[in-house]
Amino acid sequence: MTNSLGVLKQMLAVVLQSPCLLCDRATAHLLCPSCTRQLRQCQLPANAWIENNGISLFVWGDYGGTLKRAIATLKYNNHPQLAQPLGQWLAQAWLASTPHPPPLVVVPIPMHPDKQKQRGFNQAELLADSFCRYTRLPLQRRGLVRIRSTQAQFSLSLAARETNLADAFDLGTAFQQHPPTQAVLLLDDIYTTGTTARAAAQP
Numbered sequence: 001m002t003n004s005l006g007v008l009k010q011m012l013a014v015v016l017q018s019p020c021l022l023c024d025r026a027t028a029h030l031l032c033p034s035c036t037r038q039l040r041q042c043q044l045p046a047n048a049w050i051e052n053n054g055i056s057l058f059v060w061g062d063y064g065g066t067l068k069r070a071i072a073t074l075k076y077n078n079h080p081q082l083a084q085p086l087g088q089w090l091a092q093a094w095l096a097s098t099p100h101p102p103p104l105v106v107v108p109i110p111m112h113p114d115k116q117k118q119r120g121f122n123q124a125e126l127l128a129d130s131f132c133r134y135t136r137l138p139l140q141r142r143g144l145v146r147i148r149s150t151q152a153q154f155s156l157s158l159a160a161r162e163t164n165l166a167d168a169f170d171l172g173t174a175f176q177q178h179p180p181t182q183a184v185l186l187l188d189d190i191y192t193t194g195t196t197a198r199a200a201a202q203p
């Protein structure tokens, strides 16, 4: 009896394994231990608050190496489930470095509805979902809307980035009806020059 239970457990363990989303090695989780370790090595030192052109930024990691690959896999290879661990790690880092945060509401940077329909999800919203589950901060998915379709920012010069995003955002129905009384924490998957954050802060 004990023996057959052991065999059953072994069989289940084999059945429950699936390919790691980044390297295809069999694993019982989304990511194998090796990729998880490499990803966690992308994390910046604990207190990752950065001032950039008047914007206070909280950053989890450097956009490169395994982290860049994980975000690309999430967005372009249709693996939205990767937002769960990434949002959780962001939340852990946030809780460790911001033990007494001011009252905040979290708003994901929105995608244009056409683009979101094409992709099937907004990665910033999924990351915010996971982040808020662990930090217990309130989430307002419809705080902002993207009213203009824009080109991918990475392909543009700094000046072109600002023109590209001019008037791209507006208040969403939630904030139009009830403007936020607390500070707003904008959440996005990537921060480069801050043009998106500045445009989103101004609608």
Ligand SMILES: [Zn+2]
Residues within 6 Å of the ligand: 020, 021, 022, 023, 024, 025, 031, 032, 033, 034, 035, 036
């Ligand atoms: Zn792996």
